[in-house]
Amino acid sequence: MSADIHYATVNFSQKKLNKEVLRIQEGDTSTYAEVKVSGRSDSPSSIDEPVTDKNSGEKAPGDLQRRVVKLRWVFIILALLCLVLVITFSLHFKSINYTCPQLWRPFQSKCYFFSTVEMNWTLSQDNCTAMGGHLVIIESEDEQEFLQQEANNTQYWIGLTDSETEGKWLWVDKSPLHDPKFWGERNGIKEPDNYNNTDPNGEDCARLNTDKGLKGWFDVSCGRNSKWACEAQDKNIKL
Structure with missing residues (x-):
């Protein structure tokens, strides 16, 4: 059937x-x-789907290339951020020197000593030399500001003199003074001025004043006693 x-x-x-x-x-x-059945003849796989390898399921080379470009930019941005951080930290730690001995104060790449006793300019320089340094040589506005803050209304010899040739101011390393902007002013008269000079040799040595009324550098007789400020590299300091 x-x-x-x-x-x-x-x-x-x-x-x-x-x-x-x-x-x-x-x-x-x-x-x-x-x-x-009626409708569009497009197969479902052709509607807004990434092209893939039917055998492996991996995305097409074009899509992979776009991902590689994106990753490359991410790495570049991260590298730039790391560089900024390195520069920032290096600048920060450059202004700090933790190897300065006791009683020496750090600033940038040098150490500074501020005496508590008074001597004339020549003996002050000799004492700085014996400790491995010299009277301060002021090379920037930042250094000038640091010294003024540390001096705290006290007067200190600095390493500047015109004892060899009148009017030709030299630092203790024999380099000439290029920027006179830190000279002070007394009674409306700009320093150096040989004010009330009673020394036949003149006022040939410079001293840092930090008083509000008399602030800056002033020429003083080298034979007068005053406190003094030394500077030195930490590795050269003799204790």
């Missing part, structure tokens, strides 16, 4: 598209279904 055969036909009202006939066989029963 032959098996029963059933037919089913489903029709949709959409536009005509590809026609598929599916045949399903199960045992002795055969079922035929004729299905008409």
Whole structure:
């Protein structure tokens, strides 16, 4: 006896598209279904999906290249940030010297000593030399400000003199004075001025004053006694 055969036909009202006939066989029963489906012929995989390798599932080379470019920029930005941090820390620690001995005060790459006793200019320089340094040579506005703050309303010899040639001011290392802007002023008269000079040799040595009324450098007789300020590299200091 032959098996029963059933037919089913489903029709949709959409536009005509590809026609598929599916045949399903199960045992002795055969079922035929004729299905008409209308719509776009685009396959689902073609709608806004990244192109992939069907075998490996990896993204297409174009997408990988974009990711590589993005990662490259991330590394560049991180490198720049690291460079900024390195420069910032180096500048910060450059202004601090932790190796200065006791009683010496650090500033930038040098150590400074401020005496508590008074001597004339020549003996003051000799004492600085014996400790491995010399009377301070002021090379910048920052250094001048540091010395004024540390001096705290006290007068200190500095390493500047015109004892060899009047009017030609030299530092103790024989370098000439290039910037006279730190000379003070007394009674409206700019220093150096040989004020009230009673020394036949003149006022040939410079002293740092930090008083509010008399602030800056002033020429003074080298034979007068005053406190003194030394500077030295930490490795040269003799204790």
